[in-house]
Amino acid sequence: MKKKCFTALTLASLLVVGSGFFRSAYSYKLLFMMPPILAGEQQGTGNVIDWLPLNDTGITWGGEYPTGNNSGCTGVAIDAQDCSSGRDATHNNDSDGDAGFSYTKLDSKGDPLSDQSVTYASTPWACVQDNVTGLIWEVKTDDGGLHDKDDTFTWYNTNPATNGDANGTENEGTNCFGYDNNTAATSATYCNTQAYMNRVNKAGWCGASDWRMPTIKELESLVHYGRTFPAIESNYFPNPVNTVNWSVWSGSPSAGSESTAWYVLFSNGFSDTQSSTENATIHLVRYRQ
Numbered sequence: 001m002k003k004k005c006f007t008a009l010t011l012a013s014l015l016v017v018g019s020g021f022f023r024s025a026y027s028y029k030l031l032f033m034m035p036p037i038l039a040g041e042q043q044g045t046g047n048v049i050d051w052l053p054l055n056d057t058g059i060t061w062g063g064e065y066p067t068g069n070n071s072g073c074t075g076v077a078i079d080a081q082d083c084s085s086g087r088d089a090t091h092n093n094d095s096d097g098d099a100g101f102s103y104t105k106l107d108s109k110g111d112p113l114s115d116q117s118v119t120y121a122s123t124p125w126a127c128v129q130d131n132v133t134g135l136i137w138e139v140k141t142d143d144g145g146l147h148d149k150d151d152t153f154t155w156y157n158t159n160p161a162t163n164g165d166a167n168g169t170e171n172e173g174t175n176c177f178g179y180d181n182n183t184a185a186t187s188a189t190y191c192n193t194q195a196y197m198n199r200v201n202k203a204g205w206c207g208a209s210d211w212r213m214p215t216i217k218e219l220e221s222l223v224h225y226g227r228t229f230p231a232i233e234s235n236y237f238p239n240p241v242n243t244v245n246w247s248v249w250s251g252s253p254s255a256g257s258e259s260t261a262w263y264v265l266f267s268n269g270f271s272d273t274q275s276s277t278e279n280a281t282i283h284l285v286r287y288r289q
Helices: 008-015 193-203 216-220
Strands: 043-045 048-050 103-106 127-130 135-138 248-253 260-264 271-275 285-287
Touching: 216 248, 216 260
Parallel strands: none
Antiparallel strands: 043 048, 103 127, 127 135, 135 285, 248 260, 260 271
């Protein structure tokens, strides 16, 4: 594999263009800490690495010293507070998402709806494109089908490149569409994250077959920290998972234990790790082509 080196100045110049993706067919070894603006997680398949921009927090209110918050971005030292910077300050409108979030509704073929103002009740959409990060997300349903928001799964991944040297738990999930627990059951019918991902790819959801589990950083990019129950843009994710009880799996294994992986609670945006034997819901993701 051909190697290529950048000086710090060259790399910094390259990374200033933060509105898009940094993709390369080369392999790189970075020997210094990246600045906070590049807090997005590296995603690699083989020798391809992508730097994903992050969404802002969605917090448009200010904290006042010594106690309390205010509904507007005012108060003591407000210039230093989150509401004063980033997209939730510069793009705070509801044209395509609240407080700096920007989404596009996609139909079952993966094409943008001609009328983005429609409600889910009148014209259900199948996927949502995040225009900031460039990721496309599965939209959950409430119909008892393959994408139902109430289906739960154990964490399972047999790919040694991404599973942290532990496969997880293959067959302790008991609550998902198409689950077969009789003597004829096969791995394709189990309630685990890998089996579900394979079923969605086989179905060609939104015209694509490259759906995958999100990293923890990608999953956290959906969190709207200015809201709770759910802490997500519900105008674009109309059947949000885990508004009360359930955690949502990421594809990121935990470094602290080979039997745990990271999840997000979309009730309040909290992230933590839990055992792969636990049942949790899923929001699959793919890259925009």
